[in-house]
Amino acid sequence: MLDLHMPGFGGLELQDAIAQAREPLPVIFLTGQGNVRTSVRAMKSGAIDFLTKPVSADELIDAVQRAIAIDEAMRAERYGLRELRARYETLTPREREVFALVARGLLNKQIAGELGTSERTAKAHRANVMQKMQMDSVAELARAAARLEVIA
Numbered sequence: 001m002l003d004l005h006m007p008g009f010g011g012l013e014l015q016d017a018i019a020q021a022r023e024p025l026p027v028i029f030l031t032g033q034g035n036v037r038t039s040v041r042a043m044k045s046g047a048i049d050f051l052t053k054p055v056s057a058d059e060l061i062d063a064v065q066r067a068i069a070i071d072e073a074m075r076a077e078r079y080g081l082r083e084l085r086a087r088y089e090t091l092t093p094r095e096r097e098v099f100a101l102v103a104r105g106l107l108n109k110q111i112a113g114e115l116g117t118s119e120r121t122a123k124a125h126r127a128n129v130m131q132k133m134q135m136d137s138v139a140e141l142a143r144a145a146a147r148l149e150v151i152a
Helices: 011-020 036-044 057-089 093-103 106-115 119-133 138-148
Strands: 028-030 047-050
Touching: 011 036, 028 057, 036 047, 047 057, 047 106, 057 138, 093 106, 093 119, 093 138, 106 119
Parallel strands: 028 047
Antiparallel strands: none
16 A cells, blocks of 8 residues: 655655566555546556545455455466476476477377477377376467467
8 A cells, every 4th residue: 555655765656666576566545645647647557546535444445355356366376377387397398399389289290290200209298298287188288388488
């Protein structure tokens, strides 16, 4: 929760610094000196809400609950991506190549052609990728590849 006018950093400057953090937090502005220009800037910079004093308890609680829900969702997303990256790191270089090719929709025969291996070898690598990545379908693997930004 920030105010526009605080000692040291101003609220908008602090919001910018928070947004640049490795794991940014949701921001709510609560101020007695807001105007349209500053509220628009704060919201465009990602503020959850911009409240002007005096504010009702219900309004404040609602804004804080939204911020907490957004923070929980962002943390869950970051955790999921870290887990996905950790699984990806267990793949061998060849399995990473196969991962990208499977995610692009290539069949085992096409993967074998791309890599200069047999179809049986491509199939074995594909099975290893699916197991290590803990994926049940090619669609799931493609979504993971998009999240990891590894599609060649």
